[in-house]
Amino acid sequence: MHLAISIDEAVGLIPDGATVMLSGFMGVGVPDGIVHALADAGKKNLTLISNDTARDTTGPGPLFAAHCVRKLICSHMGLNTIVQAQFASGELEVELVPQGTLVERIRAAGVGLGGILTPTGVGTKVAEGKEIVEVDGKSFLLEKPLTADFALIAARSCDYVGNLAYMLTATNFNPIMALAGKTVICEPEEIVPVGMIPPDLVKTPGVLVDHVIKTSA
């Protein structure tokens, strides 16, 4: 059983300087409540792992506007003008990772693999400084697992065991990040009684989830 916590309690768990995975894709499937609360709380020096930076005011946008992020690991940041400005000025350190590599590195951390061997990025700037592993005459990049102190994820439904169900393309990185954060905090759209999510509809078993945010009574 997992006790639901308030959004303020969730924010209180996350210290300045933490490494935070944030789910979502172009602002869809993002735990927006906790993003805004972290921005309002003025967190500092976060390392943020997120597929993209959406736009200035969507997805992780508020965290950049409030200068919470020192380092960003993502695959795309082209549509957020604040991120572009902070990157240009040197305020924001950025590691760009191909999207398929990003999600698979996160999964590798979550499922206990030592890294991944991917053809993506071989012979490009992305390969610089990385080990190449040959398997049966083909070259692959060894990309390392990517974990985080916290995974902040969103779900459509959650029960009090922490079981999660997602909806349509709001699924995206959520089930993968749920595997990889040392502490996993979920902001669901609804909390339902235990047993209301059929076993085959649970995409993330509650054993992976540490805290569930309850936004209303």
Add this chain to the structure above:
Amino acid sequence: MHLAISIDEAVGLIPDGATVMLSGFMGVGVPDGIVHALADAGKKNLTLISNDTARDTTGPGPLFAAHCVRKLICSHMGLNTIVQAQFASGELEVELVPQGTLVERIRAAGVGLGGILTPTGVGTKVAEGKEIVEVDGKSFLLEKPLTADFALIAARSCDYVGNLAYMLTATNFNPIMALAGKTVICEPEEIVPVGMIPPDLVKTPGVLVDHVIKTSA
């Protein structure tokens, strides 16, 4: 759209000597109809990739009883007396693979990775002859992707696009093998009209499935 085929047509696709992945776990979630049909057809020299060999008459059992299999790649064969006898006599060549490594090697083939780096098996007999890759001071076995000419899988429901839904622990290896077979043949318990499986319940998108077996009119 995928046309449903008969079990005889499916058997006709699979030549002697083929490499065949067969889903299921201790006889649960196995496409039993095609297993029996392959045994009855007297296929020869198959290489079979299966989690386990269940018991003499369940799961892949009939394939051994009919001497269809020359090489077996599995994680467990302790409860099938025919397999034990064929292994002892040298009729059956066996490669034992830890279960987590087996499923991840199949997944690697399906998702285009060059192999997996797993801690499982390091320092054991399983590591013999395999490359060790060090990542940040830890040792991992490099285990290679595992593909097959055919993946024979079972599903609870299937539509005419080939979308598959599974039920409870009959899920097991099915969704992973569906990614990795060059030709994927599914034997569902029922075929339903397109659109009847909600998008979030589809566990294997039909784009991965080549043929669907229709057992009755």
Add this chain to the structure above:
Amino acid sequence: MDPKILIARRVAQEIEPRSLVNLGIGIPTLVSDYLDEGMGVFFQAENGAVGMGHRPPEGMTDRHLTDAGGRFVSFVPGASTIDSAFSFGLIRGGHLDLTVLGALQVDEKGHLANWMIPGHYTPGMGGAMDLVTGAKKVIIAMQHSAKGKAKIVRECTLPLTSQRRVDLIVTELAVMKPEDDGLHLIERAPNVPLEVILEMTEAKLIHGSDVPEMQLDC
């Protein structure tokens, strides 16, 4: 004809019935408008959609159903949702029949650059590196030049997206195919003289004396 529509219509001819296709942002997105729905093509998006349809009417959108650009879409019958790991499993694993992408530069070897202009703009590669590495077929759909500057060059000066050679380049002026011996000009847009194409192209184009025109039916 609007150049973008011309490109989209020509690319649409390359799409096989019942294939799985990923369309990039910009001109590639337009391609789906020129396909017969009876062909049974499934459109995949990186964010985890298999079977995307058009944007629904106002009032019928849902924030849980979007494309890789974050725009509202619909699902066709038989569509399914997958997570990001599965989505890139399809892409990198060779299950995607075709991706249509834009470019900053393409060169004579068929190498693509489309994710950063060092010192000027770094949007990031998003899913492009995986798409170009993993898709069975890669088509570049773009305008022939940008602000008077050639985009089809001798050798890419911008960082590459992949070592892999793209399969076809379609612009409002021409269709080009990179091969072992270089970049072949295989079609001209209607009423575009060969000389215009050669002048607008920095790369060396291999061509016969009579380059056929695109056949855009209807």
Add this chain to the structure above:
Amino acid sequence: MDPKILIARRVAQEIEPRSLVNLGIGIPTLVSDYLDEGMGVFFQAENGAVGMGHRPPEGMTDRHLTDAGGRFVSFVPGASTIDSAFSFGLIRGGHLDLTVLGALQVDEKGHLANWMIPGHYTPGMGGAMDLVTGAKKVIIAMQHSAKGKAKIVRECTLPLTSQRRVDLIVTELAVMKPEDDGLHLIERAPNVPLEVILEMTEAKLIHGSDVPEMQLDC
């Protein structure tokens, strides 16, 4: 008390509330009978079950719901189904709090052998290598010896399951804990003299002068 039940009851004391536990075949399976259901323990099985419950009454079984041995089970409220890759992701990824397994041999270093007897019987490792490598805690639950032959040995002669040291060994005679300096005898079964344990054990056991008895309440 039946030796197997004694072992199961002692192992049950090691299980933490709200933990995720995998029980191997044989004696380990019995452990769940001696846990208070209010503890909120979730039982995982390799074949993809999280939240397994007991075998349902005759007539209420379903062939789609089984444990890793292929036996019919039920699901507790809040249970979920996962595929085999996810199941071993939980196991190898360190999400499993405890696994309880049987053994052919365990040695002074805490190394386990439980998957083959070369030349005699090769069942295969199934999920055991991943379980022992990945679980946060590994407990061996087994009878102290097999047909008069010691199973707790100086050094395993059978092929190892993992390099990893198991955390605890529970038999019908004793509880032992492998540490850096060797194998510690930490508890005796009720009314079993120290000398009997030492005689039945090939491995060297480190112990104080007064080894406490197991406390099996009720």
